[in-house]
Amino acid sequence: MPEVLDAPSMAAATEQFISGEHQLFINNMWVDASSNEMLNVINPASGETIATVSAASAEDIDAAVNAARQAFDHGPWRTMGATARAELLLKLADLVAAQGQTFAETEVLCTGMPMATAAAMAPIVARDWLRYYAGWATKISGETLAQDPLPFPGAATESFLMTRKEPVGVAAQIVPWNFPLGMTIMKLGPALAAGCTVVLKPDEHTPLSALLLARLTKEAGFPDGVINIVPGYGHVAGAALAEHPLVDKISFTGSTEVGRKIVDACKGNLKKVTLELGGKSPFIVMPDADLTKAIPMAVMQGYFLQGQNCVCPSRMLVHHSIYDQFIEGVKAGAESLMIGPGLNPETTLGPLVSARQLSRVQSYVDAGKAEGAELISGGAALDRPGHFMPPTLFAGCNREMKIVREEIFGPVLTVTKLATDDIAEVIDYANDTVYGLNGSVWTENIGTAMRISSGVRSGIVGINAHTMSDIHGGLGGYKQSGWGREMGSESLDAYLETKTVIMHY
Template sequence: MAAWKLGPALATGNTVILKPAEQTPLSALRLAELIAEAGVPDGVVNVLPGYGETAGAALAAHDDVDKVAFTGSTEVGKLIVHAAAGNLKKVTLELGGKSPNVVFDDADPEIAIAGAANAIFFNHGQCCVAGSRLFVHESRFDEVVDGVSEIARGIKLGSGLEADTQMGPLVSDEQLRRVTGYLESGRSEGAETRVGGRRHGDRGYFVEPTVLTGARPDMKVVREEIFGPVVVAAPFSDLDEIAAQANATSFGLGAGIWTRDIAKAHTLAGKIRAGTVWINCYNVFDAALPFGGYKQSGWGREMGHEALEAYTEVKAVCAQIGG
């Protein structure tokens, strides 16, 4: 791959520096190739591969950087906030999540089960808004959990280069150890594994799609972001109870609600502290729709009109005219 130099655009201050995650640099470098082929002048967009603790830390602290937008873990987001304090640069953060996915007793079972499975197993659960806490009305709990478990059993794991693969590997050995560590924690603390719960095979970073039940609210698998194909399911009885359970987290990025009663859905949506709430759908995005989180899920919004405010400054110019 070619290297892209910081060009003349730096002199005006109108430049973008993209620092990809160290695990996934090639797609960003390919983007740089396409930008160059499109005729964008050197220096307008720059790709800077490197490790977070070196390249990322230097960018976050640099006095010539006026704005940082970070997508990643809450832990690293907090480090960036501290690093950015030197010149009080603007910072927006799209961080972790532990999103609740709520299925009421009047939900369409086929749609809700498929939606709940997609919410957690999409991209092998390596998704900031993954619906990793599944709450089901007590009268439908076994039906929905059994349905999600059946979908999990049928998911084919394998290489992304194989046409029939439905779920690929985790991104790294580090992430594999993280996810399997959570699975071991859940087992040791008394959670029941309905399906999955293990590493898949002895090669590659594969983890079986997993459904856990019987977990207590204080368990790590309930409180912390796993970032893998692991969902913890729990029953609830009424709207006020589930609103409290949904908000019993330090995160607030996304949430899902499944019901035929739109008034009930909007009532719960108003109570949940999350940046995006999906009703009878999940993972729906649009360039005009603001996206971001409450609490430790981040600062600011991506997309939509709200995103522009983080990248612009308001200037007032006053001039006296005449005598």
């Protein structure tokens, strides 16, 4: 069993922010929820309430959407040049960097992620992603197109044909709890670069980093109504956003189950929809794989964010010739992880985000045992305050087991023995899932690598690597892993309309 650590104190600036008042941010103003309802923010490392936040009602969502609509249709944002938008994003990036420690500690306190992860991902990634999208604001352009004369009597023979890229309008964005600040920037950046206005709902478990960001957007000088941050419950605030007739586009990251509900809610005015949903990523280890690289990556990525990440390589498919060696290596790596509160700098595996999530993960572990999977490591929640599940490893798995087919979203890895040398069969096994978000193949044979990476039906496939895409590339899935792409230049397309302009002269 990994060692369990204690938690040190947070910085004074973080404590001051956490203990302050947390209202809704609508039209560049801080306002109470119309219902006066509050939600509690729980520290998953202790189970204690660390803050209370105003919970948006449908009435509050309506106010936020109308503010965004007014800002898009009639405010200065509509006529602001691309360079000015870029400058605002760059200023916001600098402000985020200056608040790096507060952002990092806030992410740790709300999500449970280790401080080493938060310190890199929160201020640094957020800053760099904002700068990336600031650069795109001045690169959005249409085309001048060749045009053939129309073969109709009296048709104009001299004409000019071009396209324009224009913002789609009011964008609603619903952010998950596993990487709150990063997901917020990943959605906010391209929408603002494109010229949209935004109503963003952070998850009810982790609203604080988005509210801290809202303070900085006001300081940076974004006009009234351009950015609205409305924490609230998914079935209330999220549902109201998805259904609102003045919202033109919605971007959602979360479970496939909720994604289906989002699609149904958007039918009313046929909103444009981007969905980044679940995954059950294959981690394919061929007989010639370099296990000195594959095993550490399996441990690092498999238990990254306590397994609460959509690209988690939770479905490990390992060739029979190296199966035992691989399991021994992953077991040793898992048991070397340091469990504890994320604020402890030695922690490498923090708590799950909530008691409910811990119960969900435990139910999957129990199902794995009942179905005959071999429990190699972990398997039971820790008897201590907080929501801690040790890194859990199952061997002897097969494709019919619940723990192999369904997304667990916790620190649980399954290993299946590949008894075949037929690459076509390996690809078939990897594709035997309703998901298609991420995957990887580990081999020293370039031919094998290319055949498998080409055959796996997934939005991302790594060769001797398993990770989320870089900001310059797209993140998105095949099948029930979603619609559209986040990050990269493709993310801008989701917030733009193409208008064709024809002029006869």
